Amino acid sequence: MKRIVILISGRGSNMEAIVQACAAEGWPAQVVGVVSNRPEAAGLAFAQSHGIATAVVDHKTFASRDEFDAALAAAIDGLAPDLLVLAGFMRILGAAFVQRYEGRMLNIHPSLLPAFPGLHTHRRAIEAGCAEAGCTVHYVTAELDHGPMVAQAAVPILPGDDEHSLAARVLVEEHRLYPQAVRAVVEGRA
Numbered sequence: 001m002k003r004i005v006i007l008i009s010g011r012g013s014n015m016e017a018i019v020q021a022c023a024a025e026g027w028p029a030q031v032v033g034v035v036s037n038r039p040e041a042a043g044l045a046f047a048q049s050h051g052i053a054t055a056v057v058d059h060k061t062f063a064s065r066d067e068f069d070a071a072l073a074a075a076i077d078g079l080a081p082d083l084l085v086l087a088g089f090m091r092i093l094g095a096a097f098v099q100r101y102e103g104r105m106l107n108i109h110p111s112l113l114p115a116f117p118g119l120h121t122h123r124r125a126i127e128a129g130c131a132e133a134g135c136t137v138h139y140v141t142a143e144l145d146h147g148p149m150v151a152q153a154a155v156p157i158l159p160g161d162d163e164h165s166l167a168a169r170v171l172v173e174e175h176r177l178y179p180q181a182v183r184a185v186v187e188g189r190a
């Protein structure tokens with residue numbers, strides 16, 4: 001059984017989708033820990049209520065990114081993961097951290113990469129007049145939102161969409177796509 005650690009910063013709905021998928025019979029992986037950089041992250045309560053170890057490494061309590069990254073790595077390594085899954089984790093990670101987990105760290109980004117790396121993806125897709133938006137699961141590399149892609153899902157941008165209605169449509173796809181992509185990686189099919 002492969003060990004997954006999930007990093008969150010907030011709501012944690014993608015983390016929930018992965019936890020629920022892993023609970024299904026025949027899954028080759030289990031979520032052994034959820035780590036948040038925000039003590040108030042709503043997703044922590046879900047993880048705790050499912051018997052999953054949680055940890056908070058609050059970025060505000062560290063003087064530098066390097067110190068935060070080192071504390072985060074220590075919390076993660078204590079859980080001995082085979083795969084690290086970023087799910088709405090909203091801190092940029094330093095090069096040394098990325099290198100430590102390179103090849104075993106995934107992220108989901110709410111755009112059809114390489115379009116719209118960074119923030120406010122749905123608003124930018126609407127403003128650019130795109131016909132489609134979506135989400136991408138990719139390996140994390142040093143360049144933000146640029147690692148090798150594992151899977152993508154697209155949705156139409158409909159007349160009258162604003163960034164909230166579009167985000168909700170994309171999120172449905174995120175919850176479907178991310179567990180599938182995690183499983184493909186764990187099984188060596190990615």
Ligand code: GAR
Pocket residue numbers: 008009010011012013014015087088089090108109110118135171174
């Ligand atoms: C998701 O839409 C995810 O794609 C996005 O944050 C949301 C987190 O929701 N991630 C990023 O923007 C990463 N740059 P969740 O906490 O409910 O999973």
